[in-house]
Amino acid sequence: xxxxxxxxxxxxxxxxxxxxxxxxxxxxxxxxxxxxxxxxxxxxxxxxxxxxxxxxxxxxxxxxxxxxxxxxxxxxxxxxxxxxxxxxxxxxxxxxxxxxxxxxxxxxxxxxxxxxxxxxxxxxxxxxxxxxxxxxxxxxxxxxxxxxxxxxxxxxxxxxxxxxxxxxxxxxxxxxxxxxxxxxxxxxxxxxxxxxxxxxxxxxxxxxxxxxxxxxxxxxxxxxxxxxxxxxxxxxxxxxxxxxxxxxxxxxxxxxxxxxxxxxxxxxxxxxxxxxxxxxxxxxxxxxxxxxxxxxxxxxxxxxxxxxxxxxxxxxxxxxxxxxxxxxxxxxxxxxxxxxxxxxxxxxxxxxxxxxxxxxxxxxxxxxxx
Amino acid sequence: xxxxxxxxxxxxxxxxxxxxxxxxxxxxxxxxxxxxxxxxxxxxxxxxxxxxxxxxxxxxxxxxxxxxxxxxxxxxxxxxxxxxxxxxxxxxxxxxxxxxxxxxxxxxxxxxxxxxxxxxxxxxxxxxxxxxxxxxxxxxxxxxxxxxxxxxxxxxxxxxxxxxxxxxxxxxxxxxxxxxxxxxxxxxxxxxxxxxxxxxxxxxxxxxxxxxxxxxxxxxxxxxxxxxxxxxxxxxxxxxxxxxxxxxxxxxxxxxxxxxxxxxxxxxxxxxxxxxxxxxxxxxxxxxxxxxxxxxxxxxxxxxxxxxxxxxxxxxxxxxxxxxxxxxxxxxxxxxxxxxxxxxxxxxxxxxxxxxxxxxxxxxxxxxxxxxxxxxxxxxxxxxxxxxxxxxxxxxxxxxxxxxxxxxxxxxxxxxxxxxxxxxxxxxxxxxxxxxxxxxxxxxxxxxxxxxxxxxxxxxxxxxxxxxxxxxxxxxxxxxxxxxxxxxxxxxxxxxxxxxxxxxxxxxxxxxxxxxxxxxxxxxxxxxxxxxxxxxxxxxxxxxxxxxxxxxxxxxxxxxxxxxxxxxxxxxxxxxxxxxxxxxxxxxxxxxxxxxxxxxxxxxxxxxxxx
Numbered sequence: 010x011x012x013x014x015x016x017x018x019x020x021x022x023x024x025x026x027x028x029x030x031x032x033x034x035x036x037x038x039x040x041x042x043x044x045x046x047x048x049x050x051x052x053x054x055x056x057x058x059x060x061x062x063x064x065x066x067x068x069x070x071x072x073x074x075x076x077x078x079x080x081x082x083x084x085x086x087x088x089x090x091x092x093x094x095x096x097x098x099x100x101x102x103x104x105x106x107x108x109x110x111x112x113x114x115x116x117x118x119x120x121x122x123x124x125x126x127x128x129x130x131x132x133x134x135x136x137x138x139x140x141x142x143x144x145x146x147x148x149x150x151x152x153x154x155x156x157x158x159x160x161x162x163x164x165x166x167x168x169x170x171x172x173x174x175x176x177x178x179x180x181x182x183x184x185x186x187x188x189x190x191x192x193x194x195x196x197x198x199x200x201x202x203x204x205x206x207x208x209x210x211x212x213x214x215x216x217x218x219x220x221x222x223x224x225x226x227x228x229x230x231x232x233x234x235x236x237x238x239x240x241x242x243x244x245x246x247x248x249x250x251x252x253x254x255x256x257x258x259x260x261x262x263x264x265x266x267x268x269x270x271x272x273x274x275x276x277x278x279x280x281x282x283x284x285x286x287x288x289x290x291x292x293x294x295x296x297x298x299x300x301x302x303x304x305x306x307x308x309x310x311x312x313x314x315x316x317x318x319x320x321x322x323x324x325x326x327x328x329x330x331x332x333x334x335x336x337x338x339x340x341x342x343x344x345x346x347x348x349x350x351x352x353x354x355x356x357x358x359x360x361x362x363x364x365x366x367x368x369x370x371x372x373x374x375x376x377x378x379x
Numbered sequence: 380x381x382x383x384x385x386x387x388x389x390x391x392x393x394x395x396x397x398x399x400x401x402x403x404x405x406x407x408x409x410x411x412x413x414x415x416x417x418x419x420x421x422x423x424x425x426x427x428x429x430x431x432x433x434x435x436x437x438x439x440x441x442x443x444x445x446x447x448x449x450x451x452x453x454x455x456x457x458x459x460x461x462x463x464x465x466x467x468x469x470x471x472x473x474x475x476x477x478x479x480x481x482x483x484x485x486x487x488x489x490x491x492x493x494x495x496x497x498x499x500x501x502x503x504x505x506x507x508x509x510x511x512x513x514x515x516x517x518x519x520x521x522x523x524x525x526x527x528x529x530x531x532x533x534x535x536x537x538x539x540x541x542x543x544x545x546x547x548x549x550x551x552x553x554x555x556x557x558x559x560x561x562x563x564x565x566x567x568x569x570x571x572x573x574x575x576x577x578x579x580x581x582x583x584x585x586x587x588x589x590x591x592x593x594x595x596x597x598x599x600x601x602x603x604x605x606x607x608x609x610x611x612x613x614x615x616x617x618x619x620x621x622x623x624x625x626x627x628x629x630x631x632x633x634x635x636x637x638x639x640x641x642x643x644x645x646x647x648x649x650x651x652x653x654x655x656x657x658x659x660x661x662x663x664x665x666x667x668x669x670x671x672x673x674x675x676x677x678x679x680x681x682x683x684x685x686x687x688x689x690x691x692x693x694x695x696x697x698x699x700x701x702x703x704x705x706x707x708x709x710x711x712x713x714x715x716x717x718x719x720x721x722x723x724x725x726x727x728x729x730x731x732x733x734x735x736x737x738x739x740x741x742x743x744x745x746x747x748x749x750x751x752x753x754x755x756x757x758x759x760x761x762x763x764x765x766x767x768x769x770x771x772x773x774x775x776x777x778x779x780x781x782x783x784x785x786x787x788x789x790x791x792x793x794x795x796x797x798x799x800x801x802x803x804x805x806x807x808x809x810x811x812x813x814x815x816x817x818x819x820x821x822x823x824x825x826x827x828x829x830x831x832x833x834x835x836x837x838x839x840x841x842x843x844x845x846x847x848x849x850x851x852x853x854x855x856x857x858x859x860x861x862x863x864x865x866x867x868x869x870x871x872x873x874x875x876x877x878x879x880x881x882x883x884x885x886x887x888x889x890x891x892x893x894x895x896x897x898x899x900x901x902x903x904x905x906x907x908x909x910x911x912x913x914x915x916x917x918x919x920x921x922x923x924x925x926x927x928x929x930x931x932x933x934x935x936x937x938x939x940x941x942x943x944x945x946x947x948x949x950x951x952x953x954x955x956x957x958x959x960x961x962x963x964x965x966x967x968x969x970x971x972x973x974x975x976x977x978x979x980x981x982x983x984x985x986x987x988x989x990x
Binding site for chain 2: 062106164
């Protein structure tokens with residue numbers, strides 16, 4: 010186990026092009042499960058590959074434990090094989106000419122572990138991923154999910170000080186992905202190795218990590234716990250990326266340590282939002298909310314941040330309904346579970362053109378400076 | 380914008396190239412590029428390579444001033460067009476039959492085609508020469524024509540083109556197999572659903588889609604035929620038909636030897652060839668060759684009803700004409716006291732093994748085949764691998780150099796090598812040795828090796844290598860444990876194919892071999908053209924074929940053995956793991972298997988892997 014320190018990491022693929030990562034600073038604590046989250050091209054994979062030693066940074070410094078593994082200014086570069094890490098690749102990267110046992114035992118073989126000891130440790134780790142029956146199969150004879158488990162076992166077997174994951178679940182189908190997610194969580198709980206995980210899937214990031222780093226164009230947009238990232242995005246980019254689907258223009262009315270009050274542009278509606286530093290009266294802001302957070306009908310009548318709007322569209326999606334509400338020039342969508350709809354409106358749901366009451370819990374709003 | 384000058388940019392680019400890569404690039408330039416430059420030099424110089432001479436245009440005026448040269452040009456074009464028409468049409472029909480229809484024996488078609496491809500061209504020329512000689516099998520069956528000559532005569536325009544076309548069909552078949560197989564089935568289905576008949580579909584959809592491939596291959600084949608010496612030398616020259624390669628050979632083999640004229644002619648040939656290649660890429664651009672879609676679609680063979688028997692008959696006819704009948708003729712011929720005279724004797728075979736020439740030639744052939752194939756394949760793999768992995772853009776240059784060589788005919792290359800190596804004092808000593816033959820053969824077959832290996836090498840996923848590095852393997856160990864085992868089978872296959880091509884080549888040894896460094900194919904040619912030695916030629920040719928077949932079987936066997944051993948070893952690691960039973964009592968350590976009880980080969984592996 011080890012902490013990882015990244016100081017003003019820079020990676021340029023060619024001297025003329027813009028850097029893939031301009032200057033990244035990040036500290037990963039011992040035992041942490043940190044996720045680098047972001048859209049493709051945001052520099053998350055480049056950062057991971059620099060930590061692995063598969064890519065040589067062009068500037069800055071990377072340390073694992075107490076060892077500086079990359080410092081281009083001092084011409085220092087520790088090759089990947091000397092970094093004592095385990096890594097799970099997107100394509101599994103199992104060697105097709107080797108059996109499961111040989112694949113998993115490879116890191117031990119490279120570390121000159123004796124044959125009997127190797128067999129024992131391979132057995133242990135295969136048991137952990139539930140594949141102890143498959144040791145003598147060829148790696149490529151297994152299914153996708155099993156292959157990814159073998160890849161995980163291979164990364165774990167040598168008990169490395171750092172585990173790296175490069176979008177390991179993106180090649181699996183939805184159900185398998187869910188299973189593997191909880192398995193990864195269990196695994197981290199059990200072995201506790203410092204882990205860095207790269208993904209573009211916010212759900213994966215939120216459910217796995219102890220901390221999330223949201224990257225955009227090679228720079229950190231926000232760092233925080235899954236809860237912070239999910240409920241307190243600091244920018245439109247983050248909010249959009251973690252699933253906020255309504256963005257409404259508003260003006261700050263009051264702002265203090267207890268909260269921010271805004272008026273929705275073009276309406277009289279006043280909304281209370283969680284506190285946010287750096288905002289003052291009269292500032293133009295953007296209000297972000299999730300369609301699933303909005304409450305409608307009778308329960309909304311007694312809640313704060315209440316408003317009335319006209320239903321302009323209803324979309325039926327099977328297990329949920331999307332209502333599109335209009336308030337003056339503003340429009341936003343609300344999603345309700347199908348079962349809920351019958352509860353809220355026992356005498357019949359509203360139809361297009363009806364006026365309905367909705368309430369937006371203040372905690373579910375994010376007030377984003379423009 | 381950076382203020383670096385052009386010169387600085389070049390220096391910077393060179394600086395980004397690592398020293399080993401630079402050495403490799405220089406080697407490639409010297410090995411492949413230098414001989415071709417010397418060919419240009421030679422065309423402007425009178426006198427023989429390595430001797431003093433004057434610069435001038437006499438080579439050009441002599442070669443191009445002769446009206447016979449231009450007749451040769453037309454003859455070459457006629458020959459190449461004829462051969463390629465047969466090759467493309469035949470190759471396409473067989474490729475279609477074997478991959479898209481339910482014609483019986485589709486595997487047999489491919490195996491036969493590979494066999495025909497691997498057999499030296501010499502075989503087809505000599506066996507058909509014998510078949511249609513006045514005493515040949517075919518002449519005996521068909522009888523003689525009105526003028527007393529054989530009804531079917533291989534020593535004629537028709538014979539020349541047909542015999543060359545036999546091998547052309549196999550070559551084109553192998554090149555077309557992939558594209559025809561990759562034709563996107565859903566496009567055809569969409570056309571059928573739109574109301575197109577099978578014929579319309581073929582004309583409107585399949586042909587246009589394949590057109591870039593077909594035209595590319597047609598030009599490639601045309602270019603190859605233009606430079607093809609063996610058949611033209613054996614069947615054409617006796618009939619007074621001269622094409623470019625035989626004309627070049629004639630300049631060099633008959634006194635007065637005219638190196639400058641031969642070089643000038645060779646330059647014209649190369650110019651035509653490159654012009655065609657250029658035209659093709661201009662006309663088609665870098666258009667994506669073929670609609671190769673994912674593996675998701677399945678290959679369905681169309682039921683063509685009774686036509687499948689016609690297909691089978693066509694294939695059997697081809698096999699008979701290209702393979703069986705010639706072989707029968709060779710066997711009969713080799714057992715006759717004198718070719719065409721009835722009787723039975725083993726004398727020719729016994730003579731072969733008495734002759735020191737033959738034994739030396741066998742050794743030479745074995746040497747150039749095995750080492751030539753090995754080096755060509757190694758070079759090709761190295762070149763593709765570098766182009767794939769190196770971050771330097773210069774690393775792609777060797778691929779281009781090798782592609783430039785693919786168009787150079789063997790006889791032209793042999794001439795270029797003569798110039799290149801006789802002109803340099805140190806290298807001059809190589810001339811007349813087997814090494815010069817080997818070098819030329821490596822250059823000729825490297826493009827083939829490149830073609831055979833670039834696909835599998837290109838599919839080598841970078842993550843397979845990276846995961847080895849990350850999990851503790853240094854770069855050399857990663858090569859040894861991952862890369863080499865993965866490309867091993869491809870390497871062996873390419874080694875064999877290029878080795879066979881090097882061993883069966885005639886156009887290189889015919890110019891570059893001295894009496895001590897003759898190869899078997901050269902000896903066969905010499906016997907065949909000497910009066911009364913036809914039976915001996917047949918016997919030696921058969922010996923060569925048998926040896927090549929044995930080599931092939933050996934290579935296949937070794938490949939299979941290695942694969943099986945590797946799989947057994949790696950599975951035995953799993954057995955070792957299975958042998959570790961989970962321990963019910965937590966305070967006792969699991970008894971590790973006694974090292975003496977570990978299966979032998981596992982221990983060998985672990986010993987090897989810890990070395």
